[in-house]
Amino acid sequence: MNGNMFLPIYFFVLICAYKYGWKLGLLVALASPIVNYLATGMPSITILWTVLLKGVALAIIASIVAIGTKKISITNMAIIVACYQVIGVVVVLAITGNVLLATSDVIIGYLGLIMELIFGYLVLYLLTTHRKTDVVVN
Numbered sequence: 001m002n003g004n005m006f007l008p009i010y011f012f013v014l015i016c017a018y019k020y021g022w023k024l025g026l027l028v029a030l031a032s033p034i035v036n037y038l039a040t041g042m043p044s045i046t047i048l049w050t051v052l053l054k055g056v057a058l059a060i061i062a063s064i065v066a067i068g069t070k071k072i073s074i075t076n077m078a079i080i081v082a083c084y085q086v087i088g089v090v091v092v093l094a095i096t097g098n099v100l101l102a103t104s105d106v107i108i109g110y111l112g113l114i115m116e117l118i119f120g121y122l123v124l125y126l127l128t129t130h131r132k133t134d135v136v137v138n
Contacts, residue, residue: 007105007112009033013055014080014120017062018072019127025059050101054088061087072124077117085113
């Protein structure tokens with residue numbers, strides 16, 4: 001149940017796509033849920049496609065926002081999270097007609113979405129501002 005509440009797969013897609021670009025973002029969006037399913041059986045096969053869909057949407061949107069704004073902000077994170085969730089809800093609802101399935105990330109995972117927004121900003125900020133310095137060893 002914690003995966004449904006905290007949505008950890010999306011967090012890593014956000015970080016990868018925003019910081020390292022759409023290619024790595026898409027790789028994580030596709031590979032992470034599939035590997036996780038093969039290793040643990042979660043997410044269940046019945047919703048795996050929705051996780052993949054939202055992950056791909058997140059990777060594309062995060063990359064576009066990062067390239068377009070060239071800055072990290074809470075506002076950017078909020079735009080990204082809102083956009084990929086709206087796209088996910090609309091597409092899943094159009095395909096299945098199932099309101100509960102379409103809105104489950106928002107209803108059950110609202111804490112995860114808030115954490116994604118806040119911690120996504122913090123991690124990206126730290127990755128950008130605190131770069132590793134080269135150390136010369138004699």
